[in-house]
Amino acid sequence: MDLFKQPELPPDTETHRTCGECRISKPLTEFYHDGKNSDGTAKYRRDCKECYNIKRKQNALIKKRKKQDEDRKLQARARGRRKR
Numbered sequence: 001m002d003l004f005k006q007p008e009l010p011p012d013t014e015t016h017r018t019c020g021e022c023r024i025s026k027p028l029t030e031f032y033h034d035g036k037n038s039d040g041t042a043k044y045r046r047d048c049k050e051c052y053n054i055k056r057k058q059n060a061l062i063k064k065r066k067k068q069d070e071d072r073k074l075q076a077r078a079r080g081r082r083k084r
């Protein structure tokens with residue numbers, strides 16, 4: 001048994017590609033553009049719109065929490081300064 005072997009993915013086609021995150025074959029319309037190849041053909045992100053949006057939301061949440069943390073620290077510092 002080879003535990004490290006990835007499950008077989010359906011190959012990318014002209015109209016479909018497999019999302020690197022959920023590993024589901026989806027039409028290209030379900031992927032965001034990511035610039036162009038050197039030969040001028042459109043490139044697509046490895047992850048589908050769904051996964052991209054989930055990740056974006058998670059990142060936004062992490063960023064928000066980080067900012068709240070920093071704000072709290074700044075406020076604590078400001079309060080400390082005011083006491084002096």
Ligand SMILES: [Zn+2]
Pocket residue numbers: 019020021022023024047048049050051052
């Ligand atoms: Zn996906």
